[in-house]
Amino acid sequence: xxxxxxxxxxxxxxxxxxxxxxxxxxxxxxxxxxxxxxxxxxxxxxxxxxxxxxxxxxxxxxxxxxxxxxxxxxxxxxxxxxxxxxxxxxxxxxxxxxxxxxxxxxxxxxxxxxxxxxxxxxxxxxxxxxxxxxxxxxxxxxxxxxxxxxxxxxxxxxxxxxxxxxxxxxxxxxxxxxxxxxxxxxxxxxxxxxxxxxxxxxxxxxxxxxxxxxxxxxxxxxxxxxxxxxxxxxxxxxxxxxxxxxxxxxxxxxxxxxxxxxxxxxxxxxxxxxxxxxxxxxxxxxxxxxxxxxxxxxxxxxxxxxxxxxxxxxx
Amino acid sequence: xxxxxxxxxxxxxxxxxxxxxxxxxxxxxxxxxxxxxxxxxxxxxxxxxxxxxxxxxxxxxxxxxxxxxxxxxxxxxxxxxxxxxxxxxxxxxxxxxxxxxxxxxxxxxxxxxxxxxxxxxxxxxxxxxxxxxxxxxxxxxxxxxxxxxxxxxxxxxxxxxxxxxxxxxxxxxxxxxxxxxxxxxxxxxxxxxxxxxxxxxxxxxxxxxxxxxxxxxxxxxxxxxxxxxxxxxxxxxxxxxxxxxxxxxxxxxxxxxxxxxxxxxxxxxxxxxxxxxxxxxxxxxxxxxxxxxxxxxxxxxxxxxxxxxxxxxxx
Numbered sequence: 001x002x003x004x005x006x007x008x009x010x011x012x013x014x015x016x017x018x019x020x021x022x023x024x025x026x027x028x029x030x031x032x033x034x035x036x037x038x039x040x041x042x043x044x045x046x047x048x049x050x051x052x053x054x055x056x057x058x059x060x061x062x063x064x065x066x067x068x069x070x071x072x073x074x075x076x077x078x079x080x081x082x083x084x085x086x087x088x089x090x091x092x093x094x095x096x097x098x099x100x101x102x103x104x105x106x107x108x109x110x111x112x113x114x115x116x117x118x119x120x121x122x123x124x125x126x127x128x129x130x131x132x133x134x135x136x137x138x139x140x141x142x143x144x145x146x147x148x149x150x151x152x153x154x155x156x157x158x159x160x161x162x163x164x165x166x167x168x169x170x171x172x173x174x175x176x177x178x179x180x181x182x183x184x185x186x187x188x189x190x191x192x193x194x195x196x197x198x199x200x201x202x203x204x205x206x207x208x209x210x211x212x213x214x215x216x217x218x219x220x221x222x223x224x225x226x227x228x229x230x231x232x233x234x235x236x237x238x239x240x241x242x243x244x245x246x247x248x249x250x251x252x253x254x255x256x257x258x259x260x261x262x263x264x265x266x267x268x269x270x271x272x273x274x275x276x277x278x279x280x281x282x283x284x285x286x287x288x289x290x291x292x293x294x295x296x297x298x299x300x301x302x303x304x305x306x307x308x309x310x311x312x313x314x315x
Numbered sequence: 316x317x318x319x320x321x322x323x324x325x326x327x328x329x330x331x332x333x334x335x336x337x338x339x340x341x342x343x344x345x346x347x348x349x350x351x352x353x354x355x356x357x358x359x360x361x362x363x364x365x366x367x368x369x370x371x372x373x374x375x376x377x378x379x380x381x382x383x384x385x386x387x388x389x390x391x392x393x394x395x396x397x398x399x400x401x402x403x404x405x406x407x408x409x410x411x412x413x414x415x416x417x418x419x420x421x422x423x424x425x426x427x428x429x430x431x432x433x434x435x436x437x438x439x440x441x442x443x444x445x446x447x448x449x450x451x452x453x454x455x456x457x458x459x460x461x462x463x464x465x466x467x468x469x470x471x472x473x474x475x476x477x478x479x480x481x482x483x484x485x486x487x488x489x490x491x492x493x494x495x496x497x498x499x500x501x502x503x504x505x506x507x508x509x510x511x512x513x514x515x516x517x518x519x520x521x522x523x524x525x526x527x528x529x530x531x532x533x534x535x536x537x538x539x540x541x542x543x544x545x546x547x548x549x550x551x552x553x554x555x556x557x558x559x560x561x562x563x564x565x566x567x568x569x570x571x572x573x574x575x576x577x578x579x580x581x582x583x584x585x586x587x588x589x590x591x592x593x594x595x596x597x598x599x600x601x602x603x604x605x606x607x608x609x610x611x612x613x614x615x616x617x618x619x620x621x622x623x624x625x626x627x628x629x630x
Contacts, residue, residue, distance in 0.1 A: 036364035049351035
């Protein structure tokens with residue numbers, strides 16, 4: 001079966017193979033194999049979001065393994081739920097692929113999704129498959145809140161801006177791959193598979209005033225908080241000094257490492273604000289401050305203009 | 316703005332336009348505009364499913380309007396929930412499209428989704444957008460049960476096999492379009508926009524032993540019930556006589572109209588089984604009977620073999 005293609009095993013063959021890899025999470029009243037899944041949750045409140053990843057837009061098969069792509073696809077969604085302060089429970093997978101795709105590649109992709117979800121005790125519970133020219137991975141996540149949600153709209157003036165996770169690493173990794181290099185390894189791996197401190201964000205959530213998952217880029221996602229909360233966010237360059245690894249890699253290919261840090265998405269760091277009298281939660285560090293005033297992002301007091309982050313339709 | 320493209324308004328411009336068309340369904344604690352949506356539901360049990368539609372696989376822009384495609388995409392999912400006996404409440408949309416797609420076309424697509432959901436009192440509550448070479452529409456539906464779910468595994472021997480909705484019409488419409496014809500209108504429309512009696516299925520659900528949404532084809536989906544329930548399902552040809560319109564259209568292009576009826580998907584008829592002592596629910600008609608024995612589908616007692624319906628990866 002190892003080199004069999006989708007065309008050979010068919011849609012139902014693929015579903016059977018995926019089904020074998022699913023683990024019963026305990027709350028499933030009806031799982032894969034009916035028209036829909038039924039979840040017996042603990043509370044009548046549901047947190048949910050969806051993400052869609054497209055081959056050659058979000059990933060390239062020559063840059064990332066199938067398992068890496070599965071990890072990234074799941075992470076994009078899991079991080080969104082966690083940024084709300086919600087515990088992810090279940091994932092649904094909508095998967096489209098060319099008929100000639102190797103079954104083994106797709107199973108690796110599913111394994112990556114399942115592994116990433118496992119980190120949080122969440123389970124892949126079902127989905128849909130179909131044919132397309134390029135691989136499309138769309139994941140829906142469902143979770144529940146332990147406490148109040150951490151919204152984009154909760155930032156208050158005099159809050160500290162704090163972050164857990166890296167900025168610009170995934171972007172740096174992508175840029176060196178695009179330039180034909182295969183190293184530095186740590187950067188390339190950051191693009192291939194994000195390293196996300198979900199637990200730091202979940203543990204901190206109850207202390208925070210606002211939180212967002214940085215997927216569009218630090219400046220763009222900070223602006224989302226600023227607009228939703230009606231505040232100005234000032235980032236401190238002294239707290240955003242790029243790691244030496246980023247500086248060397250960026251210089252080698254003629255990029256600006258601070259641009260990676262401010263506008264690179266896909267590291268899925270958690271950006272949050274917290275009242276200044278509270279302890280900085282484990283895993284977070286201070287990177288700026290919230291001020292009253294027009295909703296905008298400044299760096300050391302100077303407004304950041306122009307392209308702040310990633311717009312999927314920009315050319 | 317009418318002829319603006321996605322590249323011109325950008326991802327956030329599109330999200331803003333979609334946001335303006337959403338109606339608050341009442342149960343949304345947090346809607347579009349944060350990392351995830353939060354739904355305050357009535358009960359701690361959730362029914363959910365996902366479908367993915369791909370341009371040129373499931374629809375062609377020259378065969379269907381954007382609004383039609385929106386209706387079909389939503390219908391595929393809503394029918395799955397209703398086939399479980401669940402009331403659909405919320406939809407999430409994952410949408411990928413080329414940068415040069417006209418904004419107006421995408422807004423029409425969203426309008427079609429919203430209109431189809433409205434028929435059931437369900438609401439589009441959020442989603443994700445990105446760029447791709449072809450249009451991809453993946454919808455996740457979330458709903459809740461009023462009573463016990465109507466599973467594929469509930470069919471019992473001596474049950475009557477009943478159905479609400481049409482068989483083979485969407486397939487007939489697609490075939491005449493593929494042959495370059497634009498009529499008969501009723502068939503073409505059946506492909507463009509399914510006409511689904513959701514209410515018949517929801518009202519009947521509590522009386523039924525099993526139910527499925529026919530999306531792969533009558534024979535294939537009947538086999539899903541037969542396998543899940545461990546029963547034989549016998550369909551009666553006298554109750555599946557193709558409408559004159561189907562016969563004429565099929566003969567005109569050299570197709571077998573009974574093949575359309577038995578294997579054509581996408582009409583989203585509801586196929587169900589019910590104990591023989593119960594009244595046939597409004598909107599349903601008898602098309603067969605359930606027998607003890609090996610899980611298989613027969614037509615007038617003779618086994619249906621070969622290609623039973625649609626496999627997305629078959630060539």
